[in-house]
Amino acid sequence: MSALRQAELFDHVLEAYGAASAPLSNAQLYREVGERAGIDPEAWAEQIPLGPDQPGHSMLKRRVRWYQQTLRELGLLQRDADRGRGFWSITPKGRRKLTPAEPGRVLLGFSTDLGLALWADAGDVFLHVDEPIALCLSSLPYPLARPRAYGNPTSHEYVDWTIRLLEPIAKHLMPGGSICLNLSNDIFEPGSPARSDYLERLVIALKDRLGLWKMALDPWVNPTKPPGPIRWASITQQHLNVAWEPVYIFCNDPVLWMAKNQRVLEPHSERHLAYVRGGGAKRAKTNGDGAYRLYPGSFGRETAGRIPKNVRILPHRCADKERARKLAIEQSLPVHGATMPLKLAQFYIEYLTEQGQLVVDPCAGWGTTARAAEMAGRRWLTTEQMGEYVLGASNRFVDADGFELFGAMRHAA
Ligand SMILES: C[S@@+](CC[C@H](N)C(=O)[O-])C[C@H]1O[C@@H](n2cnc3c(N)ncnc32)[C@H](O)[C@@H]1O
Numbered sequence: 001m002s003a004l005r006q007a008e009l010f011d012h013v014l015e016a017y018g019a020a021s022a023p024l025s026n027a028q029l030y031r032e033v034g035e036r037a038g039i040d041p042e043a044w045a046e047q048i049p050l051g052p053d054q055p056g057h058s059m060l061k062r063r064v065r066w067y068q069q070t071l072r073e074l075g076l077l078q079r080d081a082d083r084g085r086g087f088w089s090i091t092p093k094g095r096r097k098l099t100p101a102e103p104g105r106v107l108l109g110f111s112t113d114l115g116l117a118l119w120a121d122a123g124d125v126f127l128h129v130d131e132p133i134a135l136c137l138s139s140l141p142y143p144l145a146r147p148r149a150y151g152n153p154t155s156h157e158y159v160d161w162t163i164r165l166l167e168p169i170a171k172h173l174m175p176g177g178s179i180c181l182n183l184s185n186d187i188f189e190p191g192s193p194a195r196s197d198y199l200e201r202l203v204i205a206l207k208d209r210l211g212l213w214k215m216a217l218d219p220w221v222n223p224t225k226p227p228g229p230i231r232w233a234s235i236t237q238q239h240l241n242v243a244w245e246p247v248y249i250f251c252n253d254p255v256l257w258m259a260k261n262q263r264v265l266e267p268h269s270e271r272h273l274a275y276v277r278g279g280g281a282k283r284a285k286t287n288g289d290g291a292y293r294l295y296p297g298s299f300g301r302e303t304a305g306r307i308p309k310n311v312r313i314l315p316h317r318c319a320d321k322e323r324a325r326k327l328a329i330e331q332s333l334p335v336h337g338a339t340m341p342l343k344l345a346q347f348y349i350e351y352l353t354e355q356g357q358l359v360v361d362p363c364a365g366w367g368t369t370a371r372a373a374e375m376a377g378r379r380w381l382t383t384e385q386m387g388e389y390v391l392g393a394s395n396r397f398v399d400a401d402g403f404e405l406f407g408a409m410r411h412a413a
Contacts, residue, residue, distance in 0.1 A: 011337050012036040013067040014076070014090075014097070015149050023080035023087040026065065033064055035146055038226025040234050097334050098149055099387040109390035113402035115370055115380035119390045122165055122362030122383040129381065132174035134258065134357035136166070137348055137369045139182035139340050143198060145190070148337055150386055155187050155196040159205045165362055170210040176256030178352045179212060180249045182220065182340055186229060186242045193232040193239060199246065212250035215257060216310060219244040220344060224315040247312065247344070249352070264351045265305025276302050314341045320396060324366055327395040333388050336366040345372035353378055367393030374400050 016032035017024060024032065030044055039060070047056030068088065071077045076097070080087035101107065106120040118125055140162060141152035153161040166179060173179065187196040206212040221244045232239040251257045268276070280300030286293050320342045328335050345368045349359055355377045361369035364382035366389060373380035374397065384390050394405050 008335075008337065009033070009037060009063060010067045010070070011149075011335050013064055014071060014334075015337065017071070017077060017088065017090040018097075018149050019147050020089065023083060023089040025087055026061075026068075029068065029088075030061060030064060032146065035230060038228040038230060040227060041230065042234075097388065100385050101387065107387075108406040109384070109387075110394040110397060110403065110405045112374060112397055112400040112404075114374050114378070114400070115382070117364060117367060117370060117390055117393060118381075118383045119385075119387050120383045121385050123168075125381075125383045126168035126172070126360070126362060129168070129172050129360075131172070131358060132177070133169060133172045133360050134174055134177050134353040134378075135349065135359045136169045136173070136177075136179045136361065137345060137352075137359060137372075138180075138361045138363050139338070139365070140165070140363050142184040142338075143187050143196070144184075145188075149334065150389075155198040158198045159201050162202055163205055163209050166206070167210060169360060169362065170212060170252065173252050174258075175253045176251065176258040178215070178249050178251050178257070178259065179206075180247065180348045180352060182245060182247050182344070185244070185246050188229060188232065193229075193236065203248070206250055212252055213254050214248065215251045215254065215259070216247075216249040218247045218249070218310045218312060220247050221311060221313045222316050223313065224317060247348070249348075258354070259352050261307045261351065262304065263354075264308055264347060265303075266308050268303075268306050272306070273302070275299060308347075312344055312347060314343050316341055318342050320371065321366065321368070324392060324396050328392045331391075331395075333392045336389055336392060339366045340368045342368055342372055345369050346376060349373055349376050349378055364393065365389055367396055371396045 012033045013029070015036060016029055020028075020032070033039070034041060034044065043060055044058055046058060046060065048059050049056045068077065072088070076091055077088045078091045079085070080089055101120045101124075103121065104124055106118055106124055109117040109119045111117070141148070141150065143155040143158045144152055170179065183199060183202075185195070185199065187198060188194065189196055203214050207214070223243070225243055227233065227241045229239060229242065233241050249259070276299055279297065281294040281296060281298040284293070284295050316339070318341050321339055325335055349369070349372050353359060357378055359369060359373040359378045359380045361380075361382040364370060364384040367382060367384075370380045370382045370393070384393065397403050
């Protein structure tokens with residue numbers, strides 16, 4: 001297991017206890033943590049030899065027990081009175097590590113000259129926005145069978161849940177505006193290696209119920225994604241390990257769609273530039289069945305850059321988030337386990353909006369959309385239901401012009 005994955009193990013241990021409906025034995029804990037962290041089941045059996053006549057021990061189990069011990073010392077776990085030794089459950093203090101916004105209550109979290117982060121349920125905010133939204137960029141909670149600390153709808157509830165969340169945003173979307181969603185392709189039917197069809201159902205519902213057209217489905221390839229699905233790839237050995245997540249773009253008016261690839265051009269390669277500067281194609285050429293033709297002078301005109309391909313290849317960790325993670329740990333705030341890479345958000349904000357336009361994220365987490373919008377000179381508005389995540393996000397903005405953290409927020413969370 002890499003050093004980076006070790007750093008996440010603590011969060012998985014806490015999440016496993018947080019999500020369990022009954023006290024967990026250590027064997028159950030290892031299983032839950034393994035599923036969450038994408039640990040190959042064989043890794044648990046790997047033993048470090050202690051001496052010629054002594055049984056070895058599993059470093060991985062030992063590490064999990066060490067985090068378990070830390071949680072006990074922090075008063076976040078309690079021994080189960082009925083089942084006794086070896087069964088632990090989360091304490092009320094442990095559960096309170098995340099504080100949801102009270103229904104109907106909207107608190108100012110922090111702001112900059114360009115944006116405002118609210119501690120609120122999205123449903124209490126976007127109905128009342130009174131200016132046109134150019135882009136909603138969000139990674140919604142995935143419909144996981146083992147929910148993360150902040151919870152999530154099931155795959156069967158997902159379509160209605162998402163439509164409810166996005167309806168007020170779609171109403172305020174400017175003509176040609178976009179809704180860009182990072183979702184998961186790796187949700188399985190209960191007890192089955194069949195993938196859920198919730199994405200297909202969602203795409204159709206967004207069109208039928210909110211009038212949103214599917215404009216793009218870009219794979220985000222994440223080279224650091226942990227192996228999985230463990231059960232169907234490592235145990236039954238039917239599936240391949242997953243490597244990508246879908247990024248969908250929807251638009252209310254395709255003809256007016258404000259996307260502009262010229263805002264996200266990449267540099268040409270040296271080889272391509274030499275070809276262009278040498279005058280491009282020298283003679284007419286037809287490829288294959290004639291579908292593709294070159295004429296003398298084709299590719300002879302130098303352009304500002306290369307139009308990007310519709311695949312994003314980015315690790316999910318980035319320096320900006322690592323700083324936020326370090327600060328959160330120093331401040332005893334929970335670490336957000338499901339953030340987007342900043343570069344992914346930057347790309348779609350620049351591609352889909354112009355400077356000064358309004359970008360929103362109803363499920364802001366650690367504020368990656370807001371941070372990218374701030375850096376790109378777009379105005380932004382976000383909601384996040386968990387107060388501690390709003391505080392954690394604020395750490396990423398302290399150097400932004402006009403940054404202000406609202407005091408009530410710090411006391412409330
Ligand atoms: C996948 S995370 C988003 C992470 C974010 N893109 C980032 O990079 O930090 C989803 C977030 O949505 C929040 N959330 C879920 N339902 C919400 C709601 N109704 N209103 C506000 N926030 C919500 C969760 O608490 C969680 O932090």
